[in-house]
Amino acid sequence: MKTIAIIPARGGSKRLPYKNRLALGGIPLIVHSILYAQQHDFIDDIYVSTDDEVIKNIALQYGVKVIDRPVAISGDLEPTVSALKNVLEQIGEVVENVILLQPTNPLRPKELLKDAFEVYQKNNCDSLFTVTRNHQKLGKLSNGVFIPFNYTIGQRSQDLEPLFYENGLLYITKANLIQEDIIISDKAFPFEVDHIFATIDIDTVEDFQYSELILNNYSNE
Template sequence: MKTIAIIPARGGSKRLLNKNILPLGSMPLIGHSIKYAFEQPEIDAVYVSTDDENIKQVAIEHGASVIDRPSILSGDLEPTVSALQHVLKELNDNEIETVVLLQPTNPLRPKALFKEVFTEFKTKNHSSAFTVTRNHDKLGQILNNTFVPYNYTPGQRSQDLEPLYYENGLLYITAVNAIRQGYIMTEDAFPFVVDHLFAKVDIDTQDDFDYAEFLLEKYKEE
């Protein structure tokens, strides 16, 4: 049975134009996720789902296969799972058992991360696994122009906060049957905790991009 990586990359980014193909270090942004996928021996094939000819060309240049995504599945409100379902439908390969979702806007990942998450996913027989990071902020709501603490009481130390975690977007692994039913994260999804600065990179703006460049340089030897 096969494990494939799918990298969904729409064109038409609004806040940071052409972000998926902007040069980050020595390669375009999307190239980092393609390269990461090819470095994993457990992944049998790498596919990019896109509606953009420029992204398509860059993906091919970096060795990925491309699935042309129709415009009806490329809108701002279209869920990612629909792109994954479309790729599986186009491939029509019953030997595919597992899908690895790599978002191009999360280009920096610890080298050992995939093997660790994939091993947990396989050995514990989860239907899906994804990466999370602990939040250390004091959060609250503004109600009637008043700040109302959510996860702490005034005066409480940050280190004593109740552990809360956020979905960092670095990596998702899901059984094909779950994706066909419309799920990337299933009820039994295993949350793999990542404590690394890479987990704070999710590129949407120029500032995000600049931060990714800084971290890429800082950790280039790791």
């Protein structure tokens, strides 16, 4: 049974135009995820799903396979699972596991995917996704009043009840779930990541500048 990696990379983006092509650390944003996937020998094939000719050519230059994404599933509001499902339909092969690497999360700890895939297999998971603990005091605004959500006023940050957020670094899912439009199942394993890379998710110019700062600092370690 095959394990494949899919990197969905649309050409359009409203808040940061052509972000998946932008150079981060001297290479296009999408290439970070391609190179990361290529470091793992348990991945049988790497696919880039795109509607953009420039991105397609970049991906081909780095030796991965490209699936042309139909315009109908390339809009801003289209869920990621549509691209994954389309890849599976187009390649027409029997696939067991799909690893989703989003180009907007370009920096990942070196051992993360290897460790996560081992847990995924050992625990016979149907899906796995990465999470990171939140350490902020959160609340909501109601009629001009701030209402604490995860703490009481005056409570110390270190005493907060542990809450976690989906950081987007990676997802591993059974291919049959994707055929049912599911990436994260009800029984998905939440793989905890405590790393500065988990704070990066590029959607704006400011996000991109932040990722450059983190990348530069990390490279100098």
